[in-house]
Amino acid sequence: MSTSGTGATMANQFPLLKTEVKAQSASALASADAKMSVDSLDAYYGKRLAVDKVTMPFREKLITAIIGPSGCGKTTLLRTLNRMNDSIPGFRVEGKVLLDGEDIYHSKSDVISLRRRVGMVFQQPNPFPKSIFDNVAFGMRINGLVKDHSALVERVEQALRHAALWDVVKDRLQKSAMMLSGGEQQRLCIARALAVQPEVLLMDEPASALDPISTAKIEELMVELKKDYTIVIVTHNMQQAARVSDFTAFLLNGHLIECCPTPQLFTTPGDPRTEAYITGRFG
Amino acid sequence: MSTLARPITPLEATDIRHRRITDAIIEKIIYASALVSITIIFLIFLFVGKEALPVFTSAQVHQEVTLQKMILPQNYGSPEAPVHYMWQPVSQVPKYSLMPLLLGTLKVTLMAMLFATPLSVLAAIYCTEFAPRWVREIVKPAIELLAGIPSVVLGFFALIVLASWIQKLFDFDYRLNAVNAGIALGLAVIPVMFTIMEDALTAVPRKQRDAARALGATPWQTAWQVVLPSALPGVLAGFILGFGRAMGETMIVLMASGNAAITSWSFTESVRTISATIAAELAEVVFGSPHYHVLFFLGTLLFAITFVLNWLGTRIVNRLRRQLSGAVV
Amino acid sequence: MKLRLMDKTFVGLTGLAVLIILALLFTILGNIVANGWTRISWEFLSGNPREGMTEGGIFPAIFGTALLVLLMSIFVVPLGVLVAIYFSEYANRTSMLYRWSRSAVDNLAGVPSIVFGLFGLGFFVQWVGRGVDKVFFGGHLAFGQPALIWAALTMAVLTLPVVIVSVEEALRAVPQSFREASYALGATKSQTIFRVVLPDAVSGVLTGGILAVSRGAGEVAPILFVGAAYFLPHLPSKLNDQFMELGYHIFVLTTQSPDVEATKPLLYATVLVLLGLTFLLNVVAIVVRARLRVLSGAAR
Numbered sequence: 078m079s080t081s082g083t084g085a086t087m088a089n090q091f092p093l094l095k096t097e098v099k100a101q102s103a104s105a106l107a108s109a110d111a112k113m114s115v116d117s118l119d120a121y122y123g124k125r126l127a128v129d130k131v132t133m134p135f136r137e138k139l140i141t142a143i144i145g146p147s148g149c150g151k152t153t154l155l156r157t158l159n160r161m162n163d164s165i166p167g168f169r170v171e172g173k174v175l176l177d178g179e180d181i182y183h184s185k186s187d188v189i190s191l192r193r194r195v196g197m198v199f200q201q202p203n204p205f206p207k208s209i210f211d212n213v214a215f216g217m218r219i220n221g222l223v224k225d226h227s228a229l230v231e232r233v234e235q236a237l238r239h240a241a242l243w244d245v246v247k248d249r250l251q252k253s254a255m256m257l258s259g260g261e262q263q264r265l266c267i268a269r270a271l272a273v274q275p276e277v278l279l280m281d282e283p284a285s286a287l288d289p290i291s292t293a294k295i296e297e298l299m300v301e302l303k304k305d306y307t308i309v310i311v312t313h314n315m316q317q318a319a320r321v322s323d324f325t326a327f328l329l330n331g332h333l334i335e336c337c338p339t340p341q342l343f344t345t346p347g348d349p350r351t352e353a354y355i356t357g358r359f360g
Numbered sequence: 361m362s363t364l365a366r367p368i369t370p371l372e373a374t375d376i377r378h379r380r381i382t383d384a385i386i387e388k389i390i391y392a393s394a395l396v397s398i399t400i401i402f403l404i405f406l407f408v409g410k411e412a413l414p415v416f417t418s419a420q421v422h423q424e425v426t427l428q429k430m431i432l433p434q435n436y437g438s439p440e441a442p443v444h445y446m447w448q449p450v451s452q453v454p455k456y457s458l459m460p461l462l463l464g465t466l467k468v469t470l471m472a473m474l475f476a477t478p479l480s481v482l483a484a485i486y487c488t489e490f491a492p493r494w495v496r497e498i499v500k501p502a503i504e505l506l507a508g509i510p511s512v513v514l515g516f517f518a519l520i521v522l523a524s525w526i527q528k529l530f531d532f533d534y535r536l537n538a539v540n541a542g543i544a545l546g547l548a549v550i551p552v553m554f555t556i557m558e559d560a561l562t563a564v565p566r567k568q569r570d571a572a573r574a575l576g577a578t579p580w581q582t583a584w585q586v587v588l589p590s591a592l593p594g595v596l597a598g599f600i601l602g603f604g605r606a607m608g609e610t611m612i613v614l615m616a617s618g619n620a621a622i623t624s625w626s627f628t629e630s631v632r633t634i635s636a637t638i639a640a641e642l643a644e645v646v647f648g649s650p651h652y653h654v655l656f657f658l659g660t661l662l663f664a665i666t667f668v669l670n671w672l673g674t675r676i677v678n679r680l681r682r683q684l685s686g687a688v689v
Numbered sequence: 690m691k692l693r694l695m696d697k698t699f700v701g702l703t704g705l706a707v708l709i710i711l712a713l714l715f716t717i718l719g720n721i722v723a724n725g726w727t728r729i730s731w732e733f734l735s736g737n738p739r740e741g742m743t744e745g746g747i748f749p750a751i752f753g754t755a756l757l758v759l760l761m762s763i764f765v766v767p768l769g770v771l772v773a774i775y776f777s778e779y780a781n782r783t784s785m786l787y788r789w790s791r792s793a794v795d796n797l798a799g800v801p802s803i804v805f806g807l808f809g810l811g812f813f814v815q816w817v818g819r820g821v822d823k824v825f826f827g828g829h830l831a832f833g834q835p836a837l838i839w840a841a842l843t844m845a846v847l848t849l850p851v852v853i854v855s856v857e858e859a860l861r862a863v864p865q866s867f868r869e870a871s872y873a874l875g876a877t878k879s880q881t882i883f884r885v886v887l888p889d890a891v892s893g894v895l896t897g898g899i900l901a902v903s904r905g906a907g908e909v910a911p912i913l914f915v916g917a918a919y920f921l922p923h924l925p926s927k928l929n930d931q932f933m934e935l936g937y938h939i940f941v942l943t944t945q946s947p948d949v950e951a952t953k954p955l956l957y958a959t960v961l962v963l964l965g966l967t968f969l970l971n972v973v974a975i976v977v978r979a980r981l982r983v984l985s986g987a988a989r
Contacts, residue, residue, distance in 0.1 A: 203866035393771035482706035510907030608801025
């Protein structure tokens with residue numbers, strides 16, 4: 078790890094960084110495949126260009142963070158990965174978004190199966206006003222994924238365990254999900270998304286509505302989850318990005334300024350604008 | 361924190377095409393239901409108008425009644441005491457003048473609006489501008505309660521109770537008359553008007569009231585000179601819609617107005633409205649007879665008038681809204 | 690000083706208006722309750738009319754009314770829900786279909802009730818009924834006459850706007866985040882609507898249904914010549930039977946009874962029953978709406 082002036086300060090601010098970098102060498106990171114990628118992606122709301130010629134990979138079974146000031150297009154970019162912007166009138170896309178090498182915006186591509194493979198967790202926890210069990214089972218039911226009830230019960234338990242929520246709710250699965258605290262609700266939403274066994278998990282500022290303790294739990298969870306899932310997270314919390322992610326991309330006014338391994342971006346950013354942002358000169 | 365205890369087994373998705381087809385079918389059904397609603401209103405136009413058409417086209421009907429006979433003064437009665445407008449379809453010489461019916465409808469509706477409008481406007485102003493909260497909590501449910509009274513019950517009340525009270529007070533010639541029916545009709549129309557007017561008054565932004573008060577206006581002055589003019593589109597809409605409701609009401613007038621087709625401007629005589637005529641006579645009319653077609657013609661007329669009133673009301677509201685929002689820059 | 694006095698007077702006038710309305714309301718209710726409740730008894734509610742409607746009970750009218758609104762609900766609630774779903778979830782505001790159907794529903798709400806009666810007669814009885822007779826009964830008169838089914842359908846058309854308004858309002862109150870979460874899990878639009886949105890809007894469906902039933906029980910003009918009858922020896926058992934009905938019963942009893950004084954007690958009691966029924970339904974609708982709102986997503 079470099080030890081320039083800014084670097085030393087950064088490293089002290091982000092203690093987790095040191096241990097992460099020790100565990101992964103730069104070459105290991107570089108050899109990871111791109112599970113998803115965007116290629117020269119433009120995204121328009123009507124006439125307004127929100128994402129401008131962005132090209133970047135999202136590496137398999139790693140966490141990629143997208144940071145940037147408000148309105149820079151990071152949420153738009155995230156939502157193009159599971160075509161959630163399709164329902165917005167006037168939205169269109171140019172360029173390619175690839176999942177395992179195939180363009181998801183291709184006319185023959187099926188958006189329903191896409192969303193099963195690429196799941197999403199939202200900024201505000203949004204469990205359905207149903208029981209905890211029905212929330213987690215929802216995705217499996219509507220996709221017709223599980224044939225019999227006992228298998229369904231097993232999968233629900235599995236998903237809740239993955240989301241580190243099983244011990245909390247195992248005795249009250251039939252109670253309403255609205256009874257849970259904010260942090261628990263968000264983990265429920267994660268469990269709900271995991272239940273359909275996606276390959277990629279998109280997280281849009283997943284902890285911004287939560288208290289610090291719940292946030293820490295979610296971050297721990299993310300690091301665990303990346304063993305099995307490719308994760309893309311949008312966050313305005315730079316410390317969070319530095320804590321959990323392997324790669325970080327910095328977006329500004331719809332442009333990708335730079336994208337590189339996280340320790341590198343936070344200690345020796347290539348672009349002066351990146352440095353200005355992460356040192357808090359604007360944002 | 362538990363790690364993955366069991367390996368993930370891959371799940372298989374059912375045929376996605378199956379789901380998409382179901383989705384498309386359901387969407388078509390929903391669009392079809394919207395079409396059904398349009399069809400219904402067209403069917404009403406069609407089937408009510410269809411039975412009215414022979415009034416214009418059938419020679420057989422014309423032997424008994426024509427449009428002219430319905431509108432222009434005729435020479436009924438005797439040469440010494442001619443009666444120009446008379447509605448008496450069931451008689452040796454069938455008489456089909458619309459004038460008594462039109463006059464009757466007008467009298468009852470006007471009476472109802474005369475009674476209901478000031479009450480509704482003033483009550484709405486009170487509730488939005490002056491009333492303490494607890495009063496509003498009582499009035500809102502009370503108005504809903506009033507709205508929930510079936511018109512047949514109001515007609516019953518007017519016939520059995522109200523008419524006697526009015527007689528005691530004024531001793532009119534006829535116990536059942538336009539005043540009696542008009543008051544009961546007004547009661548039926550108050551909830552509609554009150555609700556719309558109250559919404560319109562509440563929608564006036566607080567800033568306007570504050571500005572007026574800051575300039576030294578009293579509560580009443582604020583209400584009368586600032587809030588009410590601002591809310592005028594809504595108040596007017598309430599009036600027009602109330603008018604339409606009053607015109608179309610059947611049971612109250614059928615029971616409480618005396619049902620005598622008299623041509624006069626007196627409010628204290630019995631009247632016959634268009635709606636009551638249809639209701640009273642359709643039960644005994646011969647299917648396919650000229651009388652039958654004329655009754656459907658009356659229905660079409662009533663439908664057309666209330667339709668125009670509804671359309672007019674909406675139009676005025678929209679135009680005044682544009683003016684108002686344009687003036688307040 | 691004078692200004693203050695004038696001001697207070699005008700304010701007082703508006704308050705007086707409220708008082709007058711409340712007074713009239715309570716006078717009517719009070720009069721009916723006072724004169725009617727003495728006759729209310731189990732025999733009254735469950736027995737048949739006797740002695741030319743001066744004695745006995747009104748059970749057939751209650752039964753007929755209940756059957757009418759039940760049949761009506763079967764038609765109007767599903768259709769109303771579907772149209773409300775269209776307005777809330779599918780419609781494109783600028784499309785012709787939306788503007789025309791919105792306009793159609795608004796106009797439907799303003800049609801005079803007697804015109805519905807004409808429609809019921811001219812369309813359902815004469816056209817559909819006669820058609821059914823020709824096709825299924827070889828020309829014999831079975832459905833081409835005033836019948837329960839036609840009255841129910843006429844009432845369904847009349848109360849359709851009531852259901853649509855209530856359901857649409859509840860659908861719109863469902864937070865958008867639920868829909869997003871459902872789509873993100875791979876649900877189709879119809880799955881999202883029927884598994885997430887509509888269940889959360891069930892209060893609107895119930896409220897709309899109850900208010901429709903209340904309207905249906907109270908309106909008389911539409912069924913005057915489409916199926917209601919004054920005295921029938923049997924209870925209706927087939928769809929093409931005629932039926933006795935509370936509102937119609939009141940109307941006939943009030944206006945055509947040979948001895949009004951003799952029937953007055955029974956009459957008042959019948960009015961009280963109808964009033965109580967519609968009042969109860971409205972209160973239930975309000976309570977249902979309030980209670981379920983708290984539990985649904987709209988409360989967040």
